[in-house]
Amino acid sequence: MTTHSPDEHLGSRYTLVSHINDGAMGEVWRVEDAQGRLHAAKILRPGISDNAEMVKRFVSERNLLLSVHHPNVVGVHDLVVEGDTLAIIMDLVEGRDLRQILRASGTLTQSDAALVCAELADGLQAIHEQHIVHRDMKPANVLVDETGSELVPRITDFGVSRLAEPGPGAVNPTLVAGTPHYMAPELLMNQTPTPASDLYSLGIMLYELVTGVTPFADRAPAAAMQAQLSLDPGRPAGLDDRVWDVLVWLTRKEPFRRPASAARAAQALREASDQTLVLPVLEPLRTPPPAVPVDVPNAIVLAPGRAATMLDGGTAPGSSGWGSTSGWAPGTAAGA
Template identity: 45%
Template sequence: MSPTPPRPLGSRYELLDLLGTGAMGEVWRARDRETGQERAAKVLRSEFARDTEIVTRFIQERSILMGLRHPNIVRVHDLVVEGDRLGILMDLVDGGDVRGRLRADGTMTGRDAVVVVGAVLDALAEAHSQGCLHRDVKPDNVLLDGALLADPGAVKLSDFSIAKLAQESTVMATGLLGTPGYMPPELFLHGQFSAASDVYAAGILLYELLGGRTPFAGPGTAHTVGHRHVMAEPPRLPVDDRLWHVLGTMLDKDPRVRLTAAGTARTLRDLPDAVLDRPRLPVQGHPETWATSGGTGERSEPIHVQERPAALDPGVTNLHAAPVASAPLAGTGQVRAWGPADAPDEGVTSVGRAAPEHQAPVLTPGAAVDATPVRRPWLVWLTVAVVLLGLISGGVAFAQSRDGGAAAPPEAPGKGAVATTAVQADDARPSGLTVTREVAFDPASRTLRLTVRYATQKAALTGPFLEVVPAADDTQQCPAVDWQGAPQPSNIGRTTGILTACAYAIQAPTIPAQSSWEVTAVVDLDLGDDPEAVSTWLERAAGLTAEALGGASVQPSAYPVQRLADVRVDVPAGVTVRTRNLRVVLRPVWVSGPDDSITLLYDSSTGQSSGLLDQVAGGLEGVSLDESCGGALSISRQRAVSVLRPTEDCRIGADVGNFDVESSPFTISSLGG
């Protein structure tokens, strides 16, 4: 029998042989016809590829996924959309996955488990720094490049955001979906997922590598497993107390207690050899009962989980795409043009903008032309000189009559005469950002030149910054905007929660303290001949921008420099003299109110800066702490806080970028209470 010929995938790749199948689709060994290199091609199931939500969102994140570069991340090389097939071309890793290693060996030694999970955490730390979550960390998505684990570089984390895209597209129709054994409690309680949730899943992975099973696996449905995540303590593994302490922190019910991915990896690797070199455990049995932890003390709404077929394994990702009904964009026989910010997402090409109506130029001769043959050359030159002089004099007289006697400045070559200019400046925001907008409108070409200047005060600040560039009035579509230098992407409403039309996410670099940066755009706009219309448009643009930033539906991490109203300093309750290192947490207070779901800085002593802190304060360099506790605390390097003695009244102050804030008063008790 002759071998099966290769199957084409797009025009560039061919599928050679099937490597495996899963709930999301099939994995093939593929060849790049142009380079001859072999790749792994994940071909998603046809129902995913037919779902425009999934395809659109993956195209949006394509640049992020292809931009992830790390030794422990399986690199995405290309995306192929062909009919009802969606193919993702990735690095080919031949060593199998960690799930296969567990099936063969049952468990791993502490050292091998730390090598695997430490590499996974390194990959997560890089992804989190780029604003990308994984959402499906499990042994199936951890690949091994070779049989030995001595080299951490042999561990490769794959499938970034692929499960996330499928889940977010179907969650409205089918409830909570994912891999129940690895889902964090905050996802069951509040439907929230963050970088700390990825750390929790890595903790489940570490537990499974050590014990041969996930902590909350056992009899029952996916709902039962989810309830255990929220309310039950993970059954104790017979490992060293120091390793169990780190694992317990990763699996804490409160995401605020978990360390960052980088901090967790460092803590695991700092464990002594005596802890890591103990013999590996036998596969642990499922407990008959689980000890109740009390969870987070918060009640959640009932969890609705689909009925699963009898043959479905709840320990495997099972994401079922279901079409979500939506109103058509246009009726039969109609065409609706999309402007740049009207498009549902940044990744969708929007070329439907209505072109301005062409106005033919009207030419008026400046002087009559004599058709009689010229016989005196010197008279010709004299006539030309007189005509030119008249034209120049007439132009000056016209400008003087229009501007009250002042001659108009010479215009730039190829430009229309600038009729109206206007300047508008916002009040400085609490973060220290000042925005100044300047416009110049040319009625001849019906274009408006907009320059936006962002200035800083005490701290370095980083974009993106929101800017609304509206039409002349609410009845018109968003105007065409040509950003000079580097194109600026449209605001993605589904990601930021800002649904205002004609909004852009200005990708400003880090602006040093007491400096400024500006961006310029040419806007196709017809404001008529009323000089007041320019000022009115500018005020409207600034007002719409401010209104959008203050909306209640804005996502926590969207445009933090413009939305941060204050910083709150939190210290743990029940501080005693035994608290050697006092954890100081910095939390944001947005224009819409305080936010306990995320942090600017979790622990001032760890040296780990969050992406939000980098944007609003220039990172850790923009943070310093002081105390008013009568010497009961010691602060080293302006950030590490040590408790020295008891006191009845203690406060910790913090300079965070442009903010000067202080904690609520607290007590440091003695050993006796």
């Protein structure tokens, strides 16, 4: 239920126009600035905005959040701090989120799914270069710009995820931030998040885009969290080797065995997309195939000094080189 209404002022520069949706961290509104330009505003919920340490942290993060500029990221333009109101002013993306598109289409082709994830990896690279880890990559946090000749997936909520990280002023310092069915194993072990944590979630998203379900969708959240630690995704029938190899690389339990960077992941995903253009779309699954026990369950605790190894990354899947591809065809994601 919204606690705001149209025509309300948001700070001294913005006016609420229309309500877009609600989320766990607050309400999202279409707003107009003093020059008549439209933006999206995430107004953070009470409990965050009345936390003095959170307000301090919110202000201190301003320059960092405003520093990320990339076509596959929903940019942050301003932070509003006024009384007990905190809001993040962002790009207004006209379109659906990736979750809505997936519900409408069931699945994407293997080529389109790999290309979408490649473009998201491009956006993650820009976020990671500013020393930000998203921590909650999932289809609902990807908005798809449908206004041009090509559909453009854009990562959103990286600012909220940043503010939710454990530390001074965190919403709940004991809370593990993220969504169980997409969370990297190391986050469940309360280890420090790294860019590799986002790449794991991206691999789970790739699985969902080609099958319609996450690898552990048949489990309740608590059981899914345990599965992230001790089970590998089951291979869906009909999934091409080239897509599967990249998916396995992204979802390795040990962070240091995943791609060295989002940029490397994007290269591998684009090659997989190039090589699967003619393959048909897979039928959506109701439940995932049986998961496979890992060789050494829970063997993800990093040794001291392993951070440098994590940046070097694991071994790439057996492909001949990195390629490139054209845009994500309009209408494909909607099942046209």
